[in-house]
Amino acid sequence: MADLQESLKAVNKDKAERTDIERCREDFPILARKVHGKPLAFLDNAASSQMPDVVMHAYTDYHSRYHANVHRGVHLLSQEATSAMEQAREDIRELINAGSAKEIIFTSGATDAINLVMQSWGRANIGEGDEIIISTMEHHSNIVPWRMLCDEKGAVLKVIPISDEGVLDLDAYASMFSNRTKLVGIVYVSNTLGTINPVDEMTRIARAHDVAVLVDGAQAVSHLKVDVQQIDCDFFVTSGHKMYGPTGIGILYGKQELMEKMPPWRGGGDMILSVSFDEVIYNDLPYKFEAGTPHIAGAIGMGKAANYIKTVGYDAIHHKEQELLMYATEKLQAIDGLRIIGTSPEKSSVISFVVDGIHPHDIGTVLDLEGVAVRTGHHCTQPLMERLGIVATTRASMAMYNRKEEIDQLVTALHKATEIFR
Amino acid sequence: MDDKLSQLYQQVVLDHNKTPRNFRVLDPADFESLGYNPLCGDKYKVFLNIDEHNIVTDISFIGDGCAISKASASMMTTFVKGKHIDEIEKLFHQFHDMAQGKLDPENDPNDLGRLKIFYGVRNLPARVKCATLCWHTLHAAIKGKEKVTTE
């Protein structure tokens, strides 16, 4: 009897701890803020999403109770810091279903992770005349490092074309491979268009040509269940601040066999087993790629963010965000002179748009003064903008905690903008 | 309309945005310069003729960008035409200071006249560069430089 009551209690406790998506908004204190005297409608989640209080508490907890360096102290605080950071690694591993926590390298973000791959794997494996395939809709962070490498090595950057709707041309992609192709770098979810790319299929095609694949998942992890083993990519990168975690932290996932063969990039403490002036023996994964003191608080926070996502659950997130996307699409389309940029059938909760006769930057200011935070500009995708023949867009990007009322606030503010400029 | 909003987008600004003055290529031009703000993609070219007394005899601009940047460029061209380049240099610094809130055009000595209308951008840090882009470009043209960016 006592046993039964105990287990019932446990079930109820479990329920109470499970975050209900309709109430998750309460976990994000910043969303109650006012800006310019108006309630904040935060629709700039693709740039950085907000943090739930569990993430902030973990951050403060580290600083107020066990702030110490990792992997080097015999004292309790250092041990606690080490185990919290390693727990975070494990929590992130679980979220993206990596086979081992050794395959999770902490970096300062997605950009840093791509640069790590470029500097280590890229410089060792790409030579003159070799080819790298990326897509038209890449973020600058998945263009510039490869452009730099190509310039250094005399390699060739090839670009997968897209349709006017913002969908990759997969036939063109499949025919781009040659025996010089060494790498495919592809964005999972476009930060500008919202397009979700078929990374599983694309990796399969690359595999058939024995070509390595890097998936830029910066915009994926907060929206959809990522399974790096199912995708079967060699590398996967993401940033903490785009998945309800802190800035300054991110990860590189890489297949263990591959990363074991890769030379270290940065040298320093933590990434070594022993050092003399004549010889250095490098540490094992993942530390081989984590030179110097890491962003410990950030890593811990990112781990908590990963757990937060698991608690809410991807099914609930997907359902809610797709509902917001449909609602916003319908409402925005009804505005005179507004055109949505990016209409892929497979789309995450991001809407870029242009309005006749009003520059996005002016829209951004009007919206800001109405309490609506959006991003305007080229969104670090200048080649994509050029392909679409536009200079800039206004982008509203929704997260699990957004509400229809905020879309309404956006729409009202847009009407105000059109009033001013017509 | 909201206070800040109406201060920023005054009728004059909206009008210059819709029908910019001196919006053409000047050919031939003694000087020209390209101004670019990578943040929002604003891109303008300013053309300039200066006579032997260092007076700006003609000025024009082309390009595209937000309402603030375009209206600012348009009003700048009407304002500096016929002025000596030393005077323009002074205006450049005054305008710059005003946009950053370092100069109060109502109370501090200045020659900004109707350009005071851009005082409103000081409240909106993200828009300061929009208002000053054309001035940087003009400044560079006079100095014989080729290209400026406000990033």
Ligand SMILES: Cc1ncc(COP(=O)(O)O)c(C=O)c1O
């Ligand atoms: C698709 C995509 N990739 C990479 C990045 C770079 O992320 P970070 O700036 O956190 O390194 C971003 C950020 O905007 C992004 O949207």
